[in-house]
Amino acid sequence: MKHYLIIGGSNGIGKSLASKLKEHARVTATYFNNQSDLDGDITWHHHDSMNPNFDWMPEELDGLVYCPGSIQLKPFKRFKSEDFVEDYKLNVVGAVESIQAALPSLKKTKNASIVLFSTVAVQNGFNFHSLVSSSKGAIEGLGKALAAELAPTVRVNVIAPSLTQTQLSQNLLNSEQKIEHNAQRHPLKRIGQAEDVANLAELLLTEKGSWITGQVLKIDGGLSTLKI
Numbered sequence: 001m002k003h004y005l006i007i008g009g010s011n012g013i014g015k016s017l018a019s020k021l022k023e024h025a026r027v028t029a030t031y032f033n034n035q036s037d038l039d040g041d042i043t044w045h046h047h048d049s050m051n052p053n054f055d056w057m058p059e060e061l062d063g064l065v066y067c068p069g070s071i072q073l074k075p076f077k078r079f080k081s082e083d084f085v086e087d088y089k090l091n092v093v094g095a096v097e098s099i100q101a102a103l104p105s106l107k108k109t110k111n112a113s114i115v116l117f118s119t120v121a122v123q124n125g126f127n128f129h130s131l132v133s134s135s136k137g138a139i140e141g142l143g144k145a146l147a148a149e150l151a152p153t154v155r156v157n158v159i160a161p162s163l164t165q166t167q168l169s170q171n172l173l174n175s176e177q178k179i180e181h182n183a184q185r186h187p188l189k190r191i192g193q194a195e196d197v198a199n200l201a202e203l204l205l206t207e208k209g210s211w212i213t214g215q216v217l218k219i220d221g222g223l224s225t226l227k228i
Contacts, residue, residue: 012166
């Protein structure tokens with residue numbers, strides 16, 4: 001049976017993905033501060049991306065997904081340089097440390113896969129997104145570099161969603177008016193759901209995505225490519 005590790009599996013996309021994977025695979029996942037609703041079919045470990053400890057790492061893994069992230073939107077002049085350092089630590093250094101810890105386990109299995117997360121804002125340019133676009137832009141570079149370095153043993157891909165209705169984006173979607181406004185920005189006229197993104201992540205992790213590596217895949221309701 002395949003064995004997948006989800007860093008940040010107790011909320012949002014990670015939670016939805018864990019629920020899908022457990023139907024056909026073993027799932028180990030981490031939580032940070034959400035312990036109230038942990039699925040008993042999943043093996044859980046506490047994890048702080050800023051102070052990681054991986055002494056529980058499974059011996060063999062078929063896939064790793066790094067979900068932690070943050071969304072802070074405000075004018076560039078209101079950010080401090082320390083904000084960029086902290087955001088980079090969470091989004092990029094946290095992913096690097098997780099991958100380095102898991103890599104020996106991933107290399108023990110055939111056609112292992114790593115999935116990372118970016119944002120549609122990196123390649124499109126949106127107001128007030130300087131912080132998140134900086135760190136997620138680094139994730140896209142990291143993903144492509146690792147895909148080249150780890151081929152053919154481990155595949156690496158990056159998913160770049162538009163605004164998705166999860167706990168991470170709750171401040172941006174905390175009223176019906178905000179939800180409708182953001183839905184209308186997308187050609188498909190709706191906000192993405194965690195399950196939409198989890199479906200793509202599942203494909204990239206499993207044999208169905210076995211010929212996909214080194215890609216930044218947009219899943220954004222058409223926002224990045226269509227003007228209607």
